[in-house]
Amino acid sequence: MKHLLTMNDLTTNEILEILHTADSFAKGDSWSPEQKVYATNLFFEPSTRTKTSFEMAERRIGLDVIPFETGYCSTTKGESLYDTVRTLESIGISVAVIRHEQEAYYNELKDKVNLHLVNGGDGCGQHPTQCLLDLLTIQQEFGSFEGLKVAIIGDLNHSRVAKSNLKALNALGAEVIFSGPDEWFLNEETYNYKIDEIIESVDVIMLLRIQYERHLSLSAITAEQYHQQYGLTIERENRMKKGSIIMHPAPVNRQIEIADSLVECERSRIFKQMENGVYVRMAVLRKLLESQEV
Amino acid sequence: MKHLLTMNDLTTNEILEILHTADSFAKGDSWSPEQKVYATNLFFEPSTRTKTSFEMAERRIGLDVIPFETGYCSTTKGESLYDTVRTLESIGISVAVIRHEQEAYYNELKDKVNLHLVNGGDGCGQHPTQCLLDLLTIQQEFGSFEGLKVAIIGDLNHSRVAKSNLKALNALGAEVIFSGPDEWFLNEETYNYKIDEIIESVDVIMLLRIQYERHLSLSAITAEQYHQQYGLTIERENRMKKGSIIMHPAPVNRQIEIADSLVECERSRIFKQMENGVYVRMAVLRKLLESQEV
Amino acid sequence: MKHLLTMNDLTTNEILEILHTADSFAKGDSWSPEQKVYATNLFFEPSTRTKTSFEMAERRIGLDVIPFETGYCSTTKGESLYDTVRTLESIGISVAVIRHEQEAYYNELKDKVNLHLVNGGDGCGQHPTQCLLDLLTIQQEFGSFEGLKVAIIGDLNHSRVAKSNLKALNALGAEVIFSGPDEWFLNEETYNYKIDEIIESVDVIMLLRIQYERHLSLSAITAEQYHQQYGLTIERENRMKKGSIIMHPAPVNRQIEIADSLVECERSRIFKQMENGVYVRMAVLRKLLESQEV
Incomplete structure (x- = not known):
């Protein structure tokens, strides 16, 4: 190579x-x-x-x-x-x-x-090394990828992470699902889950960074509304299944993609990823x- | 620690x-x-x-x-x-x-x-390491701090140096006095000496940097007037007592806080401080x- | 030293x-x-x-x-x-x-x-180390400087390279000739050759960088015209004598001082110079x- x-x-x-x-x-x-x-x-x-x-x-x-x-x-x-x-x-x-x-x-x-x-x-x-560090973090946690359910949530359009991770995770045997605002969706074929439909069943919540300055300002939605509709709130974290983890490539927009107090919570692997x-x-x-x- | x-x-x-x-x-x-x-x-x-x-x-x-x-x-x-x-x-x-x-x-x-x-x-x-380097320079010169008289001169309000040094020098046994324009004084309790009153009796003249761009431009005083009223002129250096030294945290505004030719004079410890x-x-x-x- | x-x-x-x-x-x-x-x-x-x-x-x-x-x-x-x-x-x-x-x-x-x-x-x-690296490149190529003919071509006025190289090359026994637009000439005494007069006889073509943004925009000449009148075109390179080399201090303005495809041609020592x-x-x-x- x-x-x-x-x-x-x-x-x-x-x-x-x-x-x-x-x-x-x-x-x-x-x-x-x-x-x-x-x-x-x-x-x-x-x-x-x-x-x-x-x-x-x-x-x-x-x-x-x-x-x-x-x-x-x-x-x-x-x-x-x-x-x-x-x-x-x-x-x-x-x-x-x-x-x-x-x-x-x-x-x-x-x-x-x-x-x-x-x-x-x-x-x-x-952004291949970001993808690899995500994979290492998941592998360290679960031992293997077979049968894992990974949700990627957020700004799919502008994300280097989403594109790199989807293919690799599939090849390694994990199932990947997506969630986020409709207007930021990769293409028509990808099914867009509501976060509340999937929060209790996934092993990994992989949040994406919002290009806040560029995108939220252009849409009708406020930061607070984004957090409530698409973000990982404290209430949603409570419903996550036992042993499931939270990931984010950082820098984090605290209180938008994820509640401030969850950035360093027990499930969070954000600094472990780094x-x-x-x-x-x-x-x-x-x-x-x-x-x-x- | x-x-x-x-x-x-x-x-x-x-x-x-x-x-x-x-x-x-x-x-x-x-x-x-x-x-x-x-x-x-x-x-x-x-x-x-x-x-x-x-x-x-x-x-x-x-x-x-x-x-x-x-x-x-x-x-x-x-x-x-x-x-x-x-x-x-x-x-x-x-x-x-x-x-x-x-x-x-x-x-x-x-x-x-x-x-x-x-x-x-x-x-x-x-700015604690600046304070420590000032202390080391004084200690190397005089062996101890006991009984030394140190004058801190200049922009006391905006100085990281003045605040750090006052307490430490006092604790080590030195006397600290201040001098400078009235409007830049720390508080009402600090007595403001005229530089000509003290120049002959102090062991250490510690000049402070003037935030020239910010402060002189706002006051009625010119750089030349500042130098004559509050600065270390050649004439004043001549009156300093035997063995006394000059210090400045730098960068120096030459010909304002201190006469250009004094920056590297025999009494100056400015580059020694660095x-x-x-x-x-x-x-x-x-x-x-x-x-x-x- | x-x-x-x-x-x-x-x-x-x-x-x-x-x-x-x-x-x-x-x-x-x-x-x-x-x-x-x-x-x-x-x-x-x-x-x-x-x-x-x-x-x-x-x-x-x-x-x-x-x-x-x-x-x-x-x-x-x-x-x-x-x-x-x-x-x-x-x-x-x-x-x-x-x-x-x-x-x-x-x-x-x-x-x-x-x-x-x-x-x-x-x-x-x-820019003395640029001059020395030019000299090393010539010496590696020809063994000695005695009798070599070196043409320096381009923006002689603004060039650190031309001034440093002329004297050193002469002292080492090489002949140096110049070529370029009249308005960029060092002084009246320097004879200004046309590039087509000299291209077949020189051992070294040393092109200079044009301060494109500053100078071409101020003159009546376009980049394409400069290339045709003063630059090293593919046609001219074909007429260079056997064993002769091309040098340039870089960064190169491709297709202005030199044809794009010549930057890494067999005669070029541009990356060797670096x-x-x-x-x-x-x-x-x-x-x-x-x-x-x-």
């Missing part, structure tokens, strides 16, 4: 292998490449979690991370992403993690560069660096 | 212990934690000195520093400081240094996070990391 | 010595200072190549690099460059690489600071750190 750009790059076996490696890192295993490896993180959109998580993962496996300030680089002089990445390759970078607002930005890069690319999010497209993000990124980087394809 | 947020967190004995450790670092001692420790610096206000000084202190004791660009993180998407810090904790950060414009921002964090916080300045509130900043920060980090409280 | 500020700081022998060291790094040699050395990079203008290249060079010789965000430092509060550099020196920085829009910014620093300065570009002035940039910077840093002058 030369790059990790979308979940489609991974077979089900490769997914399970990455989860296995990640879990061993979670349990304290360590690994480092034999030679010095230089990495960099190009985040053209604001990020706390994903960027610091990749930085941490890179450091933990002993990579040397060259800083790259996207607000202060030559793309501001009109340089293309391709020329920027080829430049980094020329100075000796072997791994580039990129987040970019343009969907599928990697198509102009993937066959022409001689370093490893990891997609840290492309517009409303994919911890797992480091382990799956370590596992992905290891897989790329051990691969013979460069 | 879990956090260092204000000078009130420290007993007089703890202050002396930190100064002792810092002085041993100044003399070439070294120390590192036994395990890998990850730190990060969250500076929500511009800073050269304090930020690079913490970075240097962290590196010198062997910490791995994860970069954090505040202008490009999820707080720009509305994430709270609490959620940001909990995120960093989840990915494995053990020490967070924070500068934030909101006074006492740490109150919403200190009892709820499981990492060490160091306050790098909160609005017009506290050097000492690294040693006290190393000492503070060591104290936090050796503590059992996490 | 305490600083490297302009190519005039170097004798011809020193240039050859740096190229020799750089070439040994290119061939896999390594070197590190015996003691821990702290460096920082102050880039007050956007940069991808030069900044990441210095970062990489510093890491490769084992320096510890303290990050410095110029958009978020105390110069935004009015602090002078001198006070900023003295601050960095006080906290323990030994090497500062600076890019600044002000021509000859280093004159106010060079005799007063006790750290090593490396000029990473000053306005339209000098690779060599790391080696010459390693060699310069080594020379400064081995020097007794501090």
